[in-house]
Amino acid sequence: MKAPEFTGFDNFIKLAQTPLFWKVIGNTAFWALLTVIPSMIVGLGLAILINRKTKLLSFLRVSYFYPVVLPMIAVASIWSFIYMANNGLVDQTLIKLGLEPLLALSKKDTVLPALAGMYVWKEAGYLMVFFLSGLQAISPEVMEAAKIDGSRGLHLFRHITFPLLGPTFLFVSSVEFTNCFKLVDHVMIMTEGAPNNASTLLLYYIYQQGFTNFNYGTSSALSVIMLVTLLIVSIPRFFRQDKKVHYN
Amino acid sequence: MKREKIAHIFITAFSAIIAVVFLIPLVWMIGVAFSEPSFQMTFLPKTKFTLDNFKYVWKAVPFARYYANTLTVVLLTFVIQFFTSTLAGYALAVMDFKGKGLVFVIIFMQLIIPNDALIIPNFLTRSKLGVIDTKLAIILPFLGSALAIFLLRQHFKSVPKALFEAAMLDGANTWQVIWKVYSPCAKPAYMSFAVISVSYHWNNYLWPLIVTNAPSNRTLTVGLAIFAKSKEANMQWANVCAATFIIILPLLIAFFIMQKQFIESFVGAGVK
Numbered sequence: 001m002k003a004p005e006f007t008g009f010d011n012f013i014k015l016a017q018t019p020l021f022w023k024v025i026g027n028t029a030f031w032a033l034l035t036v037i038p039s040m041i042v043g044l045g046l047a048i049l050i051n052r053k054t055k056l057l058s059f060l061r062v063s064y065f066y067p068v069v070l071p072m073i074a075v076a077s078i079w080s081f082i083y084m085a086n087n088g089l090v091d092q093t094l095i096k097l098g099l100e101p102l103l104a105l106s107k108k109d110t111v112l113p114a115l116a117g118m119y120v121w122k123e124a125g126y127l128m129v130f131f132l133s134g135l136q137a138i139s140p141e142v143m144e145a146a147k148i149d150g151s152r153g154l155h156l157f158r159h160i161t162f163p164l165l166g167p168t169f170l171f172v173s174s175v176e177f178t179n180c181f182k183l184v185d186h187v188m189i190m191t192e193g194a195p196n197n198a199s200t201l202l203l204y205y206i207y208q209q210g211f212t213n214f215n216y217g218t219s220s221a222l223s224v225i226m227l228v229t230l231l232i233v234s235i236p237r238f239f240r241q242d243k244k245v246h247y248n
Numbered sequence: 249m250k251r252e253k254i255a256h257i258f259i260t261a262f263s264a265i266i267a268v269v270f271l272i273p274l275v276w277m278i279g280v281a282f283s284e285p286s287f288q289m290t291f292l293p294k295t296k297f298t299l300d301n302f303k304y305v306w307k308a309v310p311f312a313r314y315y316a317n318t319l320t321v322v323l324l325t326f327v328i329q330f331f332t333s334t335l336a337g338y339a340l341a342v343m344d345f346k347g348k349g350l351v352f353v354i355i356f357m358q359l360i361i362p363n364d365a366l367i368i369p370n371f372l373t374r375s376k377l378g379v380i381d382t383k384l385a386i387i388l389p390f391l392g393s394a395l396a397i398f399l400l401r402q403h404f405k406s407v408p409k410a411l412f413e414a415a416m417l418d419g420a421n422t423w424q425v426i427w428k429v430y431s432p433c434a435k436p437a438y439m440s441f442a443v444i445s446v447s448y449h450w451n452n453y454l455w456p457l458i459v460t461n462a463p464s465n466r467t468l469t470v471g472l473a474i475f476a477k478s479k480e481a482n483m484q485w486a487n488v489c490a491a492t493f494i495i496i497l498p499l500l501i502a503f504f505i506m507q508k509q510f511i512e513s514f515v516g517a518g519v520k
Contacts, residue, residue, distance in 0.1 A: 046266070049259070049262070049263040049266065050263070052256075052259070052260075054260050054263070056260060056263065056264060056267075058507070059264075059267060060263055060264070060267050061507065061511070062503075062504065062507055063267035063268075063270045063271050064266075064267065064270055065503075065507070065510075065511055066270075066274065066500065066503060067270065067273075068514065069447060069499055069500070069503045069510060070451075070496055070499070070500075071450065071451035071453065071469050071495065071496065071499075072451065072453065073451070073453045073469040073472055073473050073476075073495075074469075074472065074492045074495055074496045075273075077472065077473075077476045077488055077489075077491075077492050078273050078274075078276075078277045078489065078492060079273065080476075081280075081289065081485045081488070081489075082273065082276075084289075084485075087289060088289060089276065089289045089291070092289050092290065093291075121270065121273070125270075126514060126515075129511055129514070129515045130515060133515070178362065182362045182364040182365065183364070184454065185453045185454065185469075185473075188453075188454075188473065189473055189476060189477065203364060203365075203454075206367065206368065207367065207454065207458075210367070210368045210371070211371075211458060216368060216372065219368045220368050220369070223365055223366065223367075223368050223369070226365045227361060227365045227366075230360070230361065230362065230365060231360060231361075234360045
């Protein structure tokens with residue numbers, strides 16, 4: 001290994017001139033969009049479902065949360081069969097229904113949404129628990145008062161529950177933004193960036209540059225970009241304590 | 249009233265359906281793992297129950313070795329973290345020293361920066377140290393845990409000063425105070441960081457992949473990934489499902505037994 005030499009911003013300038021770099025940034029931004037908002041919506045939905053008195057509670061909680069505990073490697077191995085072209089579970093089901101197979105992982109438009117579907121399944125249970133504690137922190141008096149005023153169902157949710165969950169949303173989105181960047185096990189197992197780098201995410205690009213191309217300068221520059229991004233998205237997490245006042 | 253009851257039944261049924269949807273990948277995987285290989289995938293296994301996939305996989309892949317490696321890494325990491333984090337947590341919670349604020353900020357920063365962003369510098373340091381392809385290399389970046397220090401510091405801060413003074417009057421030294429007075433008061437913190445640490449290192453893939461080459465040092469996740477991507481595994485989903493099952497079983501059992509502890513720990517940590 002050559003000793004590193006100080007080159008100023010050379011690595012960054014070289015990156016900015018690489019079309020693949022911009023593609024990866026685009027993929028990663030798209031990935032964040034595909035995972036953060038859907039897993040928050042599903043997480044909140046699950047939280048609402050288990051925030052009730054029901055005999056099934058323990059069963060529901062285990063079923064919603066267990067994917068969180070599994071290693072991403074195991075999840076990706078199972079889901080690569082679910083998504084496998086033609087013979088996979090999804091495509092076989094479609095063929096039996098007389099529809100075209102999806103070939104989800106082999107097309108550039110469907111590969112990231114397909115991976116995101118799996119990711120949401122794995123992550124939603126985790127976010128569910130934050131939303132659940134957010135929901136349970138809303139004081140019953142507020143809910144009662146709103147109900148006496150005639151607020152029900154969706155109206156109650158939109159005007160009372162949703163605004164009161166504000167701090168939880170902020171915190172959860174920060175957690176989720178951080179999480180969605182820092183895992184690429186599924187990319188390594190299911191696609192390796194294929195087709196044509198349509199599923200190459202930032203951390204996978206770092207790994208490729210560093211350990212396939214042995215391009216430590218480039219991969220270190222990429223690491224700096226990732227680090228700065230992570231620092232920015234994790235800021236809201238640390239306002240959580242202060243915002244707790246909002247609940248009471 | 250009647251309307252609300254109908255709504256209640258409806259929502260309960262809906263939540264159960266969603267639960268079943270969530271369970272499909274797991275149940276399907278277990279079904280495939282215990283049935284004969286077939287060329288096309290179906291929701292319900294068509295063949296009779298068999299253990300052949302497990303027999304094949306156990307022979308084809310050195311899982312016993314991988315298990316031993318993962319257990320070594322996971323336990324050793326936890327024991328070292330237990331020790332270092334207790335001392336650091338105590339120092340930051342109870343003692344007064346110059347630069348305490350700075351030390352705290354540096355440790356706190358580590359909470360924000362995930363290890364995965366640092367794979368390149370971590371790898372380069374390990375290769376300078378000449379420890380690449382050892383279990384030590386997997387453990388080295390995790391000798392301390394910012395999360396554990398943070399949790400323990402909070403717990404230690406809430407230990408009443410009177411306990412500390414009473415122990416001192418009885419002639420205990422700092423070492424004894426830490427392990428006999430403070431440490432037993434922080435059991436919940438140890439539990440929750442044990443769950444986080446063990447499941448993180450059990451599941452971790454990228455780092456062990458980078459720093460190990462020989463099968464004798466690979467962990468379960470790396471072994472599974474290599475098997476799942478190998479030629480022998482191509483289209484052999486029954487075998488891959490069996491291998492996956494072997495790997496996730498201990499964690500799943502632990503989760504089913506201690507679901508509340510798991511959920512609380514994951515959320516209490518706020519970081520994974």
